Amino acid sequence: AxxxxxxxxxxxxxxxxxxxxxxxxxxxxxxxxPLPANxxxxxxxxxxAPFGLGTPTEGGLRGAESYCEAYQKAHPxxxxxxxxxxxxxxxxxxxxxxxxxGVASDGHTQGVLTFAIGMAGATAGEVDFxxxxxxxxxxxxxxxxxxxxxxxxxxxxxxxxxxxLNTIRQTVTKTTYVTKTSVQTSTLACEFDLPTPPxxxxxxxxxVNAVFTSSSGN
Numbered sequence: 503a504x505x506x507x508x509x510x511x512x513x514x515x516x517x518x519x520x521x522x523x524x525x526x527x528x529x530x531x532x533x534x535x536p537l538p539a540n541x542x543x544x545x546x547x548x549x550x551a552p553f554g555l556g557t558p559t560e561g562g563l564r565g566a567e568s569y570c571e572a573y574q575k576a577h578p579x580x581x582x583x584x585x586x587x588x589x590x591x592x593x594x595x596x597x598x599x600x601x602x603x604g605v606a607s608d609g610h611t612q613g614v615l616t617f618a619i620g621m622a623g624a625t626a627g628e629v630d631f632x633x634x635x636x637x638x639x640x641x642x643x644x645x646x647x648x649x650x651x652x653x654x655x656x657x658x659x660x661x662x663x664x665x666x667l668n669t670i671r672q673t674v675t676k677t678t679y680v681t682k683t684s685v686q687t688s689t690l691a692c693e694f695d696l697p698t699p700p701x702x703x704x705x706x707x708x709x710v711n712a713v714f715t716s717s718s719g720n
Contacts, residue, residue, distance in 0.1 A: 505671060506580070510565065521561060522596065524565035528564075529569070557591065557592055559588065559602060574612070584617065585670060589621040591629070603636050615642050621658075622656065635654045696710070
């Protein structure tokens with residue numbers, strides 16, 4: 503709750519594939535909206551059976567970074583983060599690691615955090631975690647701060663995904679404590695016993711002289 507989330511797919515689930523420069527991937531399938539209200543739209547966006555061929559990593563990553571940079575400029579008081587999840591290795595557009603690493607690094611320069619999530623499939627070695635670790639590191643993130651060299655989130659099921667997303671949530675949110683100072687004016691207790699007037703005299707409060715001597719003798 504309290505986090506805004508948008509959802510995009512690469513390749514897109516509907517319509518034509520986007521371009522390698524990110525065009526077509528920079529408009530999410532589910533617009534940015536707060537949780538938990540946006541959860542229903544995100545759930546409904548997933549088809550009953552996955553489809554779509556290839557892993558256009560460059561296009562998807564460039565589109566996500568571009569969207570996040572634009573969103574952050576429009577909402578300067580918010581931190582935008584790309585959560586890049588994949589179940590395969592780059593298979594189209596530019597598959598060169600230094601190029602893709604540079605996309606995440608450029609986004610980080612613009613203040614965008616990029617997390618990488620590898621979804622381990624049935625085929626061993628299908629996900630290149632050395633590649634994803636480099637993407638996460640270039641994007642300024644780390645899913646395993648106590649395990650250097652494993653910056654990407656490695657998930658194999660729903661519970662693993664929940665753990666990864668919880669780690670990401672803790673990274674992109676912060677608690678701010680505000681201390682407020684309240685000034686109150688109150689009357690100090692300042693009572694002195696007055697001597698009883700001599701016989702035949704009455705006390706007149708308009709004719710009282712008070713003399714104060716400080717600790718320094720003044």
